[in-house]
Amino acid sequence: MIEAVGLTKRYGDKTAVYNLSFQVRPGAVTGFLGPNGSGKSTTMRMILGLDQPTSGQVTIGGYPYRRLPNAPRQVGALLDAKAVHGGRSARSHLLCLAQLSGIPARRVDEVLGVVGLQDVAKKRSKGFSLGMGQRLGIAAALLGDPQVLLFDEPVNGLDPEGILWVRNLMKSLAAEGRTVFVSSHLMSEMALTADHLIVIGRGQLLADMSVKDFISHNSADFARVRTPDTEPQQREKLTAALTEAGGQVLPEQDGALRVTGLPLPRISDLAHEADVRLWELSPHQASLEEAYMRMTQGAVDYRSTIDQRAGLQQPLPPGVTPPQPMPVPGQGQSGWYAPPPPQQGGQPFAMPQAPAGAPYAGGQAAGPYAAGPAAAPNPYAQPPAAPAPATPDTTQRTSEDPR
Amino acid sequence: MSAIQVVRSEWTKIRSVSSTVWTLGLAAVVTIALGTLISILSKREFDSLGAREQVSFDPTFISFAGMSLGQLAMIVFGVLVVSNEYSTGMIRTSLAAVPQRGTFLFGKVAVATLLAFVVGLATSFVAFFLGQAMLGEHAASLSDRGVLRAVIGGGLYMMLIAMFSMGVAAMLRGPMLSLGILMPFFFLISNILGNVSATEKIGRYLPDQAGSKIMQVVTPFGDDTPYGPWGGLGIMVLWVMAALVGGYAVIKKRDA
Incomplete structure (x- = not known):
């Protein structure tokens, strides 16, 4: 179980996460939703002990991550699919992570098979598509057969088959009694995958409820x-x-x-x-x-506006009225x-x-x-x-x- | 338990990227080739040297002349070993697997250091023997007094250069910034400070100038350096320790 209490993170005078308290329970997929820049990844990094909270704390099974015994066998995480040395092969990447956690090398080939990358295992990850990168990252998270799994935007760049696979994977991991915490900015995806939702905006908790409740209330x-x-x-x-x-x-x-x-x-x-x-x-x-x-x-921190294209438009020949653009819903x-x-x-x-x-x-x-x-x-x-x-x-x- | 795991993992990491072969290979080739070339030139020049220069002619040190350039590749090796983690974002995955950041950093440094030492030592011996072969009748022998110390010292020097770079890279994180500071420092600033008489006294306490003293067998005429070969290496070790302690403090404290 992951438990955050009053979690706050400031970078200078910018508050990324403010007073966040929630619990992620085992046996369910918990969706972690929020717009871009709302503090999802920062929270994930704090859970993994990578960033130190300014105040408050977050624990896994009662321990802060850095003091968690045998952490890599307990917790698996996919933070960034591109966080791989491009010159290293998929297998070497997983192998060095396995060795770091004291996991036997045969497990590497096992997870490569699980995510379907066995055919490109010896290829440099530089040439991988985003979807293949996500698969590699998921393989890394599965390496230690952990009880707690964190995934930051796992379906980014995946094809429909891959999305379905990830969805079923999350569900089956949760069904085995594991704690699964998945961030996303796609509500529709979470509605299909998650059992429970934690929604944040500007680093603050907006909702913490089951998907069922969320649907019936909202x-x-x-x-x-x-x-x-x-x-x-x-x-x-x-x-x-x-x-x-x-x-x-x-x-x-x-x-x-x-x-x-x-x-x-x-x-x-x-x-x-x-x-x-x-x-x-x-x-x-x-x-x-x-x-x-x-x-x-x-x-929402980042809002799109209409592209003015100042200085990019061709001067119209005299006597020609500029074409009236058809308005596109949702733009500007x-x-x-x-x-x-x-x-x-x-x-x-x-x-x-x-x-x-x-x-x-x-x-x-x-x-x-x-x-x-x-x-x-x-x-x-x-x-x-x-x-x-x-x-x-x-x-x-x-x-x-x-x- | 986790220290051994880190070392095994780091060995896999260092083995599985081609930059390791490139940088270490370049360091060896440049050092050996340039040392050999300068040895050939020195032999030709020997007769035209003054009496003083002939007395203080140091065949061992001349065969290591390529190190001033070869060390740059060693710097790149040291920087890349550490900063690759940051530039790729791999550091997060690594630190999630090893929350003990000190163990992680020093395991990484230990593996790269050992590799740098092995390559440095081999380079040093090859550069020495090839250089002496070129020098002909002026050549030194490994059994001469202080020569073996100088040749092994050449390997230690290369290793310490790599370690210093790793410490600096751990402090600065980015490869561009680290190289942008280290390259001019070793290639220009240290040389300028060491050759201008006003700053000479400061210059000789810089890591490379102090450390390279270990490769000297004959003290140049009129040299008033207040430390010996091992003293010089000691000064370099202090620099390396400072850089690594700084790197450790940064990795320990800052968010990954």
Whole structure:
């Protein structure tokens, strides 16, 4: 078990990690999430005793790493896939690590087989792709058959087959009763792999809960309702009826309606009463990615802006109007993913212990809309032409933006 | 237990990169080739030398003339052994496996030092014998007084140069910075300080100038150096120890 208590790390006047306390339990995959620069790697380095915390402490099985007996047999880590001498072969790299930990050389060939690098074992790692580097790093972490495993962004650069393999590997390691701590900035990946989540932003703890709780607390369920495209007045009618009954209704780009706050049978009844035919009535769940974005949006350090290309553009010949670029959703609009602040409470997301309103209620419903087509995990109900966020959508977005 | 593991691991590391062969090979080849060349030239020049110079003619030291250049390759070897860990990021993996950082650093230094000594000693003997063969009738013999000390000292000198570089690299971490400081220091600053009369007295306490005293058999005419060959080597050892202690303090304290 990994336990951090009040972990803080400062570099000069920049605080990388602040007052972080969490536990990583054995027998489960614990996902460690946060935007770039949020302190994930710093925390990992502190767990491994590479960086000294400014205050607080982190222990593995009750010991600080540097005093852990037989540390390399207890803990395996993948920190950086590129942290390999390029001139050294994969096998030599693993061999020197094995010897450093007192692990027999035959184990090296074993792990090379496990990660599927046996054919390139004698090749210099200089020529390895990022994915092969990740496999080599995972092999190094597995060398000592450790009870505690740390992986920093293990799926970076892996192909789909590799991602699936890593996912299953993590799960099987956890199923064997090991402690598995995996960092990532991809919520969707963690939702599939992890049992428990620790989310940090700007070095501070944002959430520490099971994936199940995270899903039920942070993803607003909604219903997709479609009235006949040929009769727009039916849509207006239904919108009015649903709003009157206490639901929140948001139009989608393709003309469907996104309804929250009303159960499906009630929507059907209301439509029936209003004498509106329905083409579609389907349950949906907003993606976790979006809940995660909402949670961390205040804590993102590096935000992209529009590329101005000053001085790079050709002067236009006289009389030619410059082409109007089509706006691309998510580019240059701060808070594209960010929905309007939920409710009056100002609680940016729901923690299990926090008495924030039911996931169905209130302004959170606006969230799913903001992510557009990305937030519809149910392929069954997906109309074929959905992902076409063109100009009208963006204008709607900006007018809706509170800023 | 972990010291032996570190040594085994470091031996694998040093064996499995080609820079080891290149740097050590270059150090040997340059030292031997240049020493031989200067020995040939010295033999031709001998008759035109003044009486004083002929008296203080030191055939052993002349055959080691290539060391001033060959030591640069030795410096590169020492720097790369340590700073490779930092430039590749391997240091994190290594220190995660050996949380005892002192054991790690000194295990690494021990392996590289031993290798540098073996190569240095072989280089020294080959340079001596080839040099003496070129010098003909002016040649010294290994059984002459002080000659064996000088030849073994040549190996020790190369080893200490590599150790000093490892200590400096452990302090500075990056290969570029370490080489950028060590190369001009040994190639220029030390020579300039040693040859300008005003700074000569300071210059001879620098590691390379003090250490190279061990390779001298005949004291040059008018030399007033206050220490002998072993004293000079002792001064160099102090420099090496200072560099290694500094490197140890850095690796112990700083975040990897």
